[in-house]
Amino acid sequence: xxxxQVAKLAGVSISTVSRCLNSPDQVKPKxxxxxxxxxxxxxxxxxxLARNFxxxxxxxxxxxLQSVGLPFWEGVMRGINxxxxxxxxxxxxxxxxxxxxxxxDYCKMVMSKEADGIIVLASPSPISSxxxxxxxxxxxRTPIVLGCENVTDEMAHIPSVRVDNRRAASEATQYLLQxxxxxxxxxxxxxxxxxxxxxxxxxxxxxKASPRGEHSGWVVNGDQTIEGARRATRxxxxxxxxxxxxxxxxxxxxxxxxxxxxxxxxRVPDDIxxxxxxxxxxxxxxxxxxxxxxxxxxxxxxxxxxxLISAIEGHxxxxxxxxxxxxxxxxxxxxxxxxxxxxxxxxxPTEQTV
Amino acid sequence: xxxxQVAKLAGVSISTVSRCLNSPDQVKPKxxxxxxxxxxxxxxxxxxLARNFxxxxxxxxxxxLQSVGLPFWEGVMRGINxxxxxxxxxxxxxxxxxxxxxxxDYCKMVMSKEADGIIVLASPSPISSxxxxxxxxxxxRTPIVLGCENVTDEMAHIPSVRVDNRRAASEATQYLLQxxxxxxxxxxxxxxxxxxxxxxxxxxxxxKASPRGEHSGWVVNGDQTIEGARRATRxxxxxxxxxxxxxxxxxxxxxxxxxxxxxxxxRVPDDIxxxxxxxxxxxxxxxxxxxxxxxxxxxxxxxxxxxLISAIEGHxxxxxxxxxxxxxxxxxxxxxxxxxxxxxxxxxPTEQTV
DNA sequence: AGACAGAATGACAACGTTTTCATAACGGCC
DNA sequence: GGCCGTTATGAAAACGTTGTCATTCTGTCT
Numbered sequence: 219x220x221x222x223q224v225a226k227l228a229g230v231s232i233s234t235v236s237r238c239l240n241s242p243d244q245v246k247p248k249x250x251x252x253x254x255x256x257x258x259x260x261x262x263x264x265x266x267l268a269r270n271f272x273x274x275x276x277x278x279x280x281x282x283l284q285s286v287g288l289p290f291w292e293g294v295m296r297g298i299n300x301x302x303x304x305x306x307x308x309x310x311x312x313x314x315x316x317x318x319x320x321x322x323d324y325c326k327m328v329m330s331k332e333a334d335g336i337i338v339l340a341s342p343s344p345i346s347s348x349x350x351x352x353x354x355x356x357x358x359r360t361p362i363v364l365g366c367e368n369v370t371d372e373m374a375h376i377p378s379v380r381v382d383n384r385r386a387a388s389e390a391t392q393y394l395l396q397x398x399x400x401x402x403x404x405x406x407x408x409x410x411x412x413x414x415x416x417x418x419x420x421x422x423x424x425x426k427a428s429p430r431g432e433h434s435g436w437v438v439n440g441d442q443t444i445e446g447a448r449r450a451t452r453x454x455x456x457x458x459x460x461x462x463x464x465x466x467x468x469x470x471x472x473x474x475x476x477x478x479x480x481x482x483x484x485r486v487p488d489d490i491x492x493x494x495x496x497x498x499x500x501x502x503x504x505x506x507x508x509x510x511x512x513x514x515x516x517x518x519x520x521x522x523x524x525x526l527i528s529a530i531e532g533h534x535x536x537x538x539x540x541x542x543x544x545x546x547x548x549x550x551x552x553x554x555x556x557x558x559x560x561x562x563x564x565x566x567p568t569e570q571t572v
Numbered sequence: 573x574x575x576x577q578v579a580k581l582a583g584v585s586i587s588t589v590s591r592c593l594n595s596p597d598q599v600k601p602k603x604x605x606x607x608x609x610x611x612x613x614x615x616x617x618x619x620x621l622a623r624n625f626x627x628x629x630x631x632x633x634x635x636x637l638q639s640v641g642l643p644f645w646e647g648v649m650r651g652i653n654x655x656x657x658x659x660x661x662x663x664x665x666x667x668x669x670x671x672x673x674x675x676x677d678y679c680k681m682v683m684s685k686e687a688d689g690i691i692v693l694a695s696p697s698p699i700s701s702x703x704x705x706x707x708x709x710x711x712x713r714t715p716i717v718l719g720c721e722n723v724t725d726e727m728a729h730i731p732s733v734r735v736d737n738r739r740a741a742s743e744a745t746q747y748l749l750q751x752x753x754x755x756x757x758x759x760x761x762x763x764x765x766x767x768x769x770x771x772x773x774x775x776x777x778x779x780k781a782s783p784r785g786e787h788s789g790w791v792v793n794g795d796q797t798i799e800g801a802r803r804a805t806r807x808x809x810x811x812x813x814x815x816x817x818x819x820x821x822x823x824x825x826x827x828x829x830x831x832x833x834x835x836x837x838x839r840v841p842d843d844i845x846x847x848x849x850x851x852x853x854x855x856x857x858x859x860x861x862x863x864x865x866x867x868x869x870x871x872x873x874x875x876x877x878x879x880l881i882s883a884i885e886g887h888x889x890x891x892x893x894x895x896x897x898x899x900x901x902x903x904x905x906x907x908x909x910x911x912x913x914x915x916x917x918x919x920x921p922t923e924q925t926v
Numbered sequence: 927a928g929a930c931a932g933a934a935t936g937a938c939a940a941c942g943t944t945t946t947c948a949t950a951a952c953g954g955c956c
Numbered sequence: 957g958g959c960c961g962t963t964a965t966g967a968a969a970a971c972g973t974t975g976t977c978a979t980t981c982t983g984t985c986t
Contacts, residue, residue, distance in 0.1 A: 220942055231966045236944060246964060263684040268942035271625040272971055278664075286665075287646025287853075295640040299667050308686070310632075311640075311665045313653050330617040332662070444857060477857040499641075500824075503798060503831040505859045574972055585936045590974060600934060622972035626941055927986100934981070944970090951964070956957105 219262055228256035239264060278310045279526060280324060280333040284340035285315040289498035290468065290515070291339060294365055297519020298337065305527055307334075314340065321373065325360045335361035335530045337522055338373070361529035365522040366513075367413050367539065374412060375537050377529075379522040381513045381544040383413050387420025387465070390493050390511050390546055394463045395428050398554045399491060403454040403461035405440035405447055405471050414442070417467050417495065436461055440471045447471030451478035455490075462490060462555040469494035469501050469510055476504065476551065487553035497547060506550035514542050573616055582610035593618060632664045633880060634678060634687040638694035639669040643852035644822065644869070645693060648719055651873020652691065659881055661688075668694065675727065679714045689715035689884045691876055692727070715883035719876040720867075721767050721893065728766060729891050731883075733876040735867045735898040737767050741774025741819070744847050744865050744900055748817045749782050752908045753845060757808040757815035759794035759801055759825050768796070771821050771849065790815055794825045801825035805832035809844075816909040817845035823852045823864055830858065830905065841907035851901060861903035868896050 225232040230249060237245050238253040245253075256262075270276055281298065283291055295309075302309055310333055312324070324336050364378035394402050404421045407414030418437060438454055440447035447466065451474065454461055464479075466472035472494030479490050486492050486506055494501060497512035521540055529535045579586040584603055591599050592607040599607075610616075624630055635652065637645055649663075656663055664687055666678070678690050718732035748756050758775045761768030772791060792808055794801035801820065805828065808815055818833075820826035826848030833844045840846055840860055848855060851866035875894055883889045 233966060263680060265685050265942055267625045267630060267685040271621045272943045276621060285646055286640050286649040287643050289641045292639055292641025300670060309665045311663045316654060326617060331619050331621040474857055480859055503828055505834055588935060619972055626973045
């Protein structure tokens, strides 16, 4: 079942068989047919291991994400996969959820030819504080692109494809301000992530520009989790002057926020408006359907992958982020604040606080 | 940066360097140290391509799933990943969402040494009608395990790890019957999938065993999609005698069903009870929190992976499915039917029907 | 000291491709 | 028919590792 048997059976040399597979136009039709039938007869399948070894390429792209199963990545992965199929790459997945290796470890996988390049979609702690210089050296030579820049500061110089998180968040906040909200809370994601910090900055930009100025007390850490966002929401709702609107750094936390708001007996959007970020597949069928910032996820995936491939092929792709367009999609989770101030102590939780 | 340079620098042969890496105890401490420092100096990283080629193993497991981003697979993938890390395998992802290759194509990837084995988590059209015999031959030699058996009939004999979908669905239906519901609708998944058919069978088992007998008209195809489930729900709600409870083949469709029920102005569970299947990460924070069947997803992932590895190592793993325990978790989306029949024409849609 | 067992190391083949280079076949032209 | 320019094919090296086998070294025992 190696190329040698096929060659013998077809009565040609192994070079010819190889040529039949890789550049059939260089071989005479008659021999091509002979080889083809020998291949059919033996059921020969080229050994990818040998080929890749010889070529010095794995044909693999390492995709690092927090966890499979987070709806946001659906579109991004679709984009990546589309380009992968088109270009012959396969996708190696590594989840950071359980263990949290450093970026260096991923770069080593490229050095040791376990993959040709890296796409980082999420990485809670991608880099140790001690090895940052080493990392830089390593990463500079390694084809690597960030999708959505959901990463920490130290990686800020690595090429990325993403929306302008800061502007998007600013616009979403402005939208709430225009509706008439003045007390707007922000539920941030995980501490380390640039993406989250950018969104927080956008929120602050908009708040600062508003007549009421900045309300730094209204930024609460939701920790990028459902539980964290619920906790954050409870915090916001128990403030002496509770916000009339909550902007969440992603849809999942918005879902959690809405859940908590309702548990207090408050209504969305009547008592509290909620805005999310991402427009995941469930945003439109939530109750109420969620006003949120939509990112062109598939495009992000595609462009991330193309940029990475370009880097793998040795081109200089620079450091500048590629910015794609976002858009605020208004659904039913937002409304002007009520004339009378919402009384956030009115409702009782319908369930024990976890 | 190959083993040769290291050998030269350390003043030893390449065999010794190789031994230092693979069985350090067979080499004298002094030479080990010399080699180690040579490795450090050169920054040498073993070429995985060459090693795998030599060993004839890819160290890769192909995981086929419908789409990254579907919450259900989160736990399963975590289980798979845990075992993978422990055993040194990496995970190759292939999504069937966009293109739908046949199972044969995946088997070919194993034959051509692109992966060592296959885990099928979902596959809408895994096998062409024409090549089933060929497939069987191929698949019988190929290490392959199904997780959750979300697959078509022709693959029924392939080893799998899953819950007893039929019994689980039957029990969930029985629960609704015990609550007092008589008219219970079922929203099925995609046509081809065994898993879905098993759940439907379980539903029918329970309905047949109940005094009211079977109501085959109440099985509607939800197509495993949000849109499909919404359509199915609308269908059920416009029946002359609309059901007072709806059992959905998965949580996502249950979310969609609840959304449609509410759009009609009906309440869950007051007017209509809804039961899901899977207990995804959003089930508990839906409005109302969803009564659903929970599967031990992480355990499924783990056992699937272990079974596959066993097959890869040449052991006979048989054909019998490994069954893991399910459990109905009751939340707030289910309640006894109201004394008075719900009037399902009362409410008006609050939004255009899509 | 010599011999010998055992440990440590080295030389080299092998894995299955691709690719370069040289050779052989081919076809057209004088 | 011989010559030449193409085109088609074959021989062999190379990719970097592992593993087998033979060899050398080390230390211990007589």
